[in-house]
Amino acid sequence: MARTAEDLRKIQTQLNKLYPEAICMLEHRNAYELTVATILSAQCTDARVNITTPPLFKKYPTPNALASAKTKDVEKLIKPTGFYKNKSKFLIAMAQRVVRYHQGKIPGLAQDLIQLPGVGKKTANVVLSNAFGIPAMAVDTHVGRLARRLGLSFSKNPDRVEKDLCSLFSKKTWTLLHHQLITHGRTTCKAQSPLCNDCLLQPLCPTGLREKKDPHTGRWVKTPERVVSLVPSVTELLCQWGLASSLVGRTNYCIHPAKVLEKIPKVGGTKNPRLKDILAVKPTLVILERTENTLKIAQELEAVRIPILVLDVTDWKSWIKAYQLIGQRLHRESKSKQSIVELKRSIRGQGAKPLKVLILVWKSPWILAGSQSYCGGLVQALGGRILGNTNKSKSYPQRAPKDLERLNPDLILLPTEPYPFNERERQELEKSFPKSKVDIINGELLTWYLSRTSMALRYLKRNYFT
Ligand code: SF4
Known part of the structure; x- marks a missing residue:
């Protein structure tokens, strides 16, 4: 689902209503304490970090103090946060670098921060935005998940998600938005079972919209995907798998099965599909194949944030992978397994005659x-x-x-x-x-x-x- 400026405005309005004052939950009094707390928060809850840091900051109140700490002493203090051996090494090395190159003060520039041991892009952005007031979009697991579910990014790479979010929202809102997404991820849009039924963002959320209340039974059911297939043989496969009703667009060459496809709109050729016709049918997924379709159309679809599934069909291993990908994406795992079993059966006994x-x-x-x-x-x-x-x-x-x-x-x-x-x-x-x-x-x-x-x-x- 492409996100329009109106969608983005509505998403932000709802988040502002829900979490007008979302803030960083890691307790800190300065940039040094926030840097330490953020390093400790890896694979650990903020609440546990907040219990752990007071004695640590009491004993090592400055980078100078931490730089000369003994590893064993730091380990003992931070043990409850997990991965304490690595974390203590990072903390001491970070403090030593701050003392050596930055006169004992946490630097306020991204390029300096990411040079500090244990400090990646996310931690640098947390420190910049919360300790220095510089707008930044820190992408942690909550922000990444929310961005994907809300159709704001389709990448699993945090750098790419950061880029996508920064390109969609105005710079002055980045810091607040980051905290709002984290808060929403913790309270409602949980990793395992998102509470879509209670979520105020649901009418704006492509993931949430796939779940709709059946007016007769009152049960929440998945609504079908809206698929555009730019691959003629995949169009036929989808029909074989009982997914014809999910097809909302096809190419001029998607001709089988003719009767079933009669009323499904055409969006152009396999090499030159018309983007505006694809957008007009509001797809939730466009299926492409690496050699059948062009890189250009894949990039155009990505640019307008339409989810795509790109297959790469060459040898028999790639056929199995393609069945699995389509099956997983369109919830047809049993059909996918059936096709794979049939494929393996058809190959069995090969090699009898090396022609x-x-x-x-x-x-x-x-x-x-x-x-x-x-x-x-x-x-x-x-x-x-x-x-x-x-x-x-x-x-x-x-x-x-x-x-x-x-x-x-x-x-x-x-x-x-x-x-x-x-x-x-x-x-x-x-x-x-x-x-x-x-x-x-x-x-x-x-x-x-x-x-x-x-x-x-x-x-x-x-x-x-x-
Ligand atoms: S509707 Fe569901 S998936 Fe979408 S943001 Fe809300 S909880 Fe998350």
């Missing part, structure tokens, strides 16, 4: 399917060897006629698409390769990955590999 195979996909110039291509993967999954693929980085390399003549394939396959090979061309190739079997094969069988993979494997095994 050398040439798959030609275009004529004038000759283009063949390489070992990195999907149909190359089908042959290899059955123990065959793909010929003519010297440049392994290309899925579909081009070859001069004289290069082809040097090959000695057992089998030449001529798919009916994208180039429509015909009987005359098959016979010509048969004359040029008298020792090879040359067959025309249904192009969709060799190119519609995931939805027809097991069928293709069974066909190839039955006709050539047994």
Whole structure:
């Protein structure tokens, strides 16, 4: 779900109503104490840190005092916060660096703070915003989780989440917003079971909106995803998995199953889909494939914060991964498992006949399917060897006629698409390769990955590999 300026304003208004005075919960009187408390708060609650720090600050009230502390003494004082051996080393080393390079005072610049042992980007931002009054967005686990659930970021990388949040909200609100998100994460949007039913942000939250109250039963149920598929064979797979009702957009090439797809809006081609048409159907997920679609459309969708699932389909391991990813994302784990079992069953017994195979996909110039291509993967999954693929980085390399003549394939396959090979061309190739079997094969069988993979494997095994 793309976040509009209006959505952002409403989210912030609600947070301001809920937590008008959210503040840092780590007790501190100065930048030194906050730096120490924040280092101690890793994997520990703020409440426990607040119980631990008073005796520590009493014994070591300044960086100078802490810099000459004995590790064992510090360990004893901070033990309740966990990971105390590492933390005590960091605290003393941090204090020593502050004494050595900053005249015993915690520096007020991000680039100096992150040089201190035990101080990462998050701690630096906490110190800058709370001790120096410099607006900063510290991303901890609560902020990251909330940002993702609210559709404000789709990254698990804290640096990227920080960038996303800073680009969406005005600088002067960063510090308060950070505390508000943390507070909301602790009280309502909990990691394991978010209390969406009690959450005032629910009408604005893509995650919360997936749960709706059934007016008849009064139960909270998941509402279906709104999926745009930019991959024809995945569109077919979704229909096979009973997800046709979740499809709200498809490409011009998503043609199977025709009857089911009749009323689903088209959003353009696989290489040049129209962003505005995708946005118009308000998708909660767009599915792409690395070679089928362009990086440009993936980046455009990310820029407007539409969740995307990018598949990378090459060999049989990647097919299994793709089934798993789609199954997890669209809550079809049992269908995904079923497809994987079927796939493994279709491959079983491979290697019985190690055929050398040439798959030609275009004529004038000759283009063949390489070992990195999907149909190359089908042959290899059955123990065959793909010929003519010297440049392994290309899925579909081009070859001069004289290069082809040097090959000695057992089998030449001529798919009916994208180039429509015909009987005359098959016979010509048969004359040029008298020792090879040359067959025309249904192009969709060799190119519609995931939805027809097991069928293709069974066909190839039955006709050539047994
Ligand atoms: S609706 Fe649910 S997921 Fe969204 S912010 Fe509220 S508690 Fe979190």
